[in-house]
Amino acid sequence: MEDPLFEAQMMRALGYAPYGGADVGEVLATAAQIRATDLSLWLREWTALAMRVYAEAERSHAAGDRVGACRGYLSASNYFRTSWLFELRPPVSELLSWGHLREVDAFRRGAALLPTPPRLVQIPYDGTTLPGYFFAVDDRPRRTLILTNGYDGTAEELYFTNGAAAIERGWNVLAFDGPGQGSALIDQGLPFRPDWESVATPVVDFARTLPEVDPAQIVLMGLSLGGYFAPRGATGEHRLAACVSDCGPYDLMSVVASKLPRPLAGQVPDGNPVVLNLVDRLVRLVMRMGMGGLSIGMPTAGWAMRRNMLVHDLDSPLAYFRMATDYSLVGLEHLIECPTLVCAAEGDDLSAHAPRLFEALQCRKELIEFTRAEGAAEHCEGGARVLFHQRVFAWLDEVLAPADWPGPQDD
Numbered sequence: 001m002e003d004p005l006f007e008a009q010m011m012r013a014l015g016y017a018p019y020g021g022a023d024v025g026e027v028l029a030t031a032a033q034i035r036a037t038d039l040s041l042w043l044r045e046w047t048a049l050a051m052r053v054y055a056e057a058e059r060s061h062a063a064g065d066r067v068g069a070c071r072g073y074l075s076a077s078n079y080f081r082t083s084w085l086f087e088l089r090p091p092v093s094e095l096l097s098w099g100h101l102r103e104v105d106a107f108r109r110g111a112a113l114l115p116t117p118p119r120l121v122q123i124p125y126d127g128t129t130l131p132g133y134f135f136a137v138d139d140r141p142r143r144t145l146i147l148t149n150g151y152d153g154t155a156e157e158l159y160f161t162n163g164a165a166a167i168e169r170g171w172n173v174l175a176f177d178g179p180g181q182g183s184a185l186i187d188q189g190l191p192f193r194p195d196w197e198s199v200a201t202p203v204v205d206f207a208r209t210l211p212e213v214d215p216a217q218i219v220l221m222g223l224s225l226g227g228y229f230a231p232r233g234a235t236g237e238h239r240l241a242a243c244v245s246d247c248g249p250y251d252l253m254s255v256v257a258s259k260l261p262r263p264l265a266g267q268v269p270d271g272n273p274v275v276l277n278l279v280d281r282l283v284r285l286v287m288r289m290g291m292g293g294l295s296i297g298m299p300t301a302g303w304a305m306r307r308n309m310l311v312h313d314l315d316s317p318l319a320y321f322r323m324a325t326d327y328s329l330v331g332l333e334h335l336i337e338c339p340t341l342v343c344a345a346e347g348d349d350l351s352a353h354a355p356r357l358f359e360a361l362q363c364r365k366e367l368i369e370f371t372r373a374e375g376a377a378e379h380c381e382g383g384a385r386v387l388f389h390q391r392v393f394a395w396l397d398e399v400l401a402p403a404d405w406p407g408p409q410d411d
Contacts, residue, residue, distance in 0.1 A: 001031055005300040006042065008379065013082045015383045016160035020071050020110075021078040026053065030079075039086050039299045043095070046083035050076045054106055066113050073110030077103050077156055088152055089306035090313075092186055100154070100186050107156035116167050123176055123206045125199065128190070131155060131183045132176030135167050136212040143217040143241075143400060144172040144207055148196075148233075150224025150248075152307055154182035161380070162221055165389040174207050178229070180311040191313035194326040196229040197236025204237055217241045217400055221392075222248060223380045224350065227343070228327060231357070235335035242399050243336065244392060246343045247380045250353040252327035256320075258349060277318065329357055339364040339399045341392065346370065346377040366395060 001007040014027045030049045034041050057072025084099030111118050116137060122129035132155050136142075145166045147158040158175035166173050177184040178199050180192030193199070200220060208215045219242045222230030227248015234243040249255045308320050340363055344354035358367040368391055370376035376384035 001034065003300055005303065006031075006034065008382070009082060009085055011378055011382045013078055015378075015385055016078055018386050019160045019164035020074045021160040022075055026075070026079075037299055042086060042299075043083055046079055047099070050079035050083055050102065050106070053079060054102075057106075057110070061109075061113075070110045070113035073106045073113070074159075077107035077110060078160060080106060081154060081157055085152060086300065086303055088310055089303075090310045092189075092310070097186060100182070103154065103156055104183065107159070111159070118173075121174075121176075121206070123203055125202045128188065130176050130178060130199075130203070132174060133159070133163075134210065135163065135173040135175075136210070137167065137170055137172055139212060141212060141214040142170065142172050143219070144174060144210075144213045146200075146203055146207060146218060146220045147173060147175040148178055148199075148220065148222040148226040148229050149181050150222070150226045150229075151180075151311060153224065153226070156182070161223055161385065162389070165385070165393070169393055172212055174203070174213075176203060178203075185311060189313075192311050194232070194328075195236075196232040197234075199229070200233025200237040200240075204239055208239075215239070219244065219396060219400075222246065224248065225252075225327075227351065227354075228252065228329065231329055231336055231340060231342075232332070234338055234340065235329075235332045238337050240338045242338050242396060243340045244343070244396075245340065245354070245357070246388070246392075247345055247348055247351040248354070249327070249350050250357040251330050253321075253324040254353060255350055256324050258352070330360075333357065333360040334362050336361060336363050341365070341395050342367045343381075343388070343392070344369050345379060345381050346372050348377070348379045350379060364399070368392070368395075 001010055010027065010031045013022055014024065016022050017024055026049060030045050033045045053072050054076035057069045057076060060068035060072055080099055080103035084096050087093055087096040087099065111133070116135050118133035118135045121132045121134050123132055145162065147162050149155070149158055153161070155175045155177045163173045163175055179190040184190045204218060207213050207218055218240055220230045220233055220240050221244040222228070223246035225248060227245040230243050230248070231245045234240055305317055305320065309315070312320060312323060314320050314323065340361055342354050342358045342365065344351035344367070346369065355367060358365060370381050370384065370388065374384060374387060376387055381388040
């Protein structure tokens with residue numbers, strides 16, 4: 001696809017094919033219909049695909065084909081999520097709410113037909129609850145993987161990113177929407193918060209109440225901005241057996257500054273008000289280009305900032321630049337006590353400083369860098385999740401011995 005962000009999001013949808021979230025031909029045929037200059041066409045074509053695949057799943061279900069129906073519903077869920085992605089901007093629109101509602105509905109219909117169907121859960125949190133899914137392999141206490149997402153992911157998508165791979169290996173999975181994510185954002189209006197330990201602890205509290213969870217073998221894994229949230233959670237939550245950070249930022253402001261023109265990049269982290277106001281005007285101009293006011297072949301221009309303003313509940317780019325410094329692990333690394341795996345992808349801006357996090361950690365640790373030669377250079381190893389899971393679960397098996405846990409060899 002001509003637009004790099006369209007290409008990246010197409011690859012994101014396609015990358016879930018190994019775990020039942022897409023069919024390669026469907027994704028490629030849909031992408032071929034979308035011109036790089038038309039955001040409305042993106043929404044229309046992905047929605048049309050999702051509706052068609054959902055209807056096929058309905059027919060399969062009515063005919064008694066549980067496998068076909070399950071696959072269809074799950075793929076439709078992924079396609080609905082892909083369709084509304086570029087609607088992420090303040091305020092929450094009817095299109096965004098409708099698309100997300102269809103994503104959730106399709107996922108729950110498909111998940112109910114899985115060999116390991118999940119339980120819908122509500123995790124007590126700060127006077128409200130966080131929605132999620134708990135997949136229990138059986139009724140024995142087992143290793144449990146808690147999954148957290150990033151800027152524009154959902155609890156439903158977490159099944160494809162890491163959940164299915166964990167379940168196949170005999171793990172329980174708890175996937176949830178935290179503040180700023182999925183239903184917690186769209187339905188409840190909960191924005192992100194940098195102190196993710198305030199989120200991780202109530203989630204671990206909840207997991208430990210479940211009889212299928214071995215409280216001594218709970219792992220927290222996050223991807224994208226969740227690659228910051230997971231280790232940040234581990235700074236204050238010390239009941240974790242391990243932590244996995246996948247392509248997350250070590251320091252968000254450093255990532256933000258790296259995307260600015262060179263003369264400004266070095267001054268933004270210092271909080272110079274003159275520079276911040278100049279950057280604010282520059283970003284507003286780019287956002288106008290993407291929203292149509294000045295758009296010529298740049299439909300996605302400024303989308304990340306529009307999304308950021310929604311998920312952080314901000315009213316300006318300037319507010320975002322002032323807030324980004326709060327999302328940092330610098331100076332907190334020594335608080336992480338559990339074994340920690342840091343993952344980075346070659347050429348990925350968000351995880352460019354992952355080696356710095358690795359070096360600063362004082363716990364048992366390992367760094368895995370995925371490369372372009374392996375086909376794993378996309379953000380969060382897009383299109384190479386199978387390789388990612390092979391390496392990550394091998395590390396977890398080593399860290400979480402003993403070997404007599406009730407894993408897939410006993411099933």
